[in-house]
Amino acid sequence: QQQVKQSPQSLIVQKGGISIINCAYENTAFDYFPWYQQFPGKGPALLIAIRPDVSEKKEGRFTISFNKSAKQFSLHIMDSQPGDSATYFCAASMVWGNQFYFGTGTSLTVIP
């Protein structure tokens, strides 16, 4: 059973466009929601993270939107660049938690 459901599986965006990746969860005990970015041949690396006490967090061109009532959160990449082409994973964990639960990943391609 997938604890965190992620969509779409793949995404193609023109340079300068907005990339949006969505995730949904069921367990209301989750309280930490990070996004990881993975380039080919590399391990995932933390991109940005949010806690449910805020509805939005922005770091540069990357924004997480969080909807606690809907149990959904999304990653928005503004002004997408070819260098953003990578696989993106959402994840969730809970306070005092021992495990991270990852989504299935989204392969983003930004076309020049």
Place this chain on the structure above:
Amino acid sequence: DADVTQTPRNRITKTGKRIMLECSQTKGHDRMYWYRQDPGLGLRLIYYSFDVKDINKGEISDGYSVSRQAQAKFSLSLESAIPNQTALYFCATSVVGSGGVSTDTQYFGPGTRLTVL
């Protein structure tokens, strides 16, 4: 990535063989994890360890075992490899946030690509 190293980076083996994947870290983190990555399935936790004396099963531990030889070393073994264990394997480390709250970033190694024929 240099703070978390994995060996080997690539391995091809045959069904039934015993395989060990090794992970070393210089970050001084207490927590270490083993994940496998499969297309369309994302990252799934195999085992995790919070210190040398603490080993815990993750969601897909069957067919795997681990050893935490030291704070800096965490090995994953496949006692008798089978083809559906063909995957990309990642080691990760983390530290817990203040007060034990889950704010820990996971630092991943570069991965080991394992093929079981």
